[in-house]
Amino acid sequence: MKSSLVGGPAPVTSTAVVPTLFGVTARLSSRLAAVVDALPLTPASRVLEVGCGPGAASRAVAQRLETGFVLAIDRSAAAIAQARAGSKAEIASGRMGVRCVAVESFVLEPGEPGFDIVFAVRVGALDGRHPAAGHQAMQRLLAALAPGGRVFIDGGDPLQELSLDS
Numbered sequence: 001m002k003s004s005l006v007g008g009p010a011p012v013t014s015t016a017v018v019p020t021l022f023g024v025t026a027r028l029s030s031r032l033a034a035v036v037d038a039l040p041l042t043p044a045s046r047v048l049e050v051g052c053g054p055g056a057a058s059r060a061v062a063q064r065l066e067t068g069f070v071l072a073i074d075r076s077a078a079a080i081a082q083a084r085a086g087s088k089a090e091i092a093s094g095r096m097g098v099r100c101v102a103v104e105s106f107v108l109e110p111g112e113p114g115f116d117i118v119f120a121v122r123v124g125a126l127d128g129r130h131p132a133a134g135h136q137a138m139q140r141l142l143a144a145l146a147p148g149g150r151v152f153i154d155g156g157d158p159l160q161e162l163s164l165d166s
């Protein structure tokens, strides 16, 4: 489903310049733009991006939110440092946060609401490359979803939705 958000507050604009990390550009590629377009976002969505790298997709999500929030997580401290440095405007707006944690260890903080949408792009723990880690990751994500929450990964057109049936 394509998001079709119209209007809303002025877009958040980042001016920070950040270098490439692990060959992943800090800019929004056409690949990641297509991913963000395919997410069923609403202005109030609570979104979790797993394996955000330098944060380009989460920044694009934040710019589509009004009262919603996107949390960008990555197990790499270097990635999170880049995401934070490149997302100052979005973080200051209150629409984006970053956290250094592996998805297999992710838990909601006390009082933190669950997420409506989880997405991950090119993250081995969620795309079947590492089944044991994938099982643990899905347990963590199931516990972090809001009622009706949905999980998307790459490998579809461009995304595929994971079945949450046990």
Ligand SMILES: C[S@@+](CC[C@H](N)C(=O)[O-])C[C@H]1O[C@@H](n2cnc3c(N)ncnc32)[C@H](O)[C@@H]1O
Pocket: 024, 025, 032, 050, 051, 052, 053, 054, 073, 074, 075, 076, 079, 101, 102, 103, 104, 120, 121, 122, 123, 124, 125, 133
């Ligand atoms: C290939 S990069 C992809 C970055 C971004 N999603 C993209 O498509 O441009 C994979 C990212 O996922 C992170 N990552 C890999 N396994 C992870 C895990 N188990 N938990 C959290 N982050 C993970 C890596 O540190 C890296 O930043």
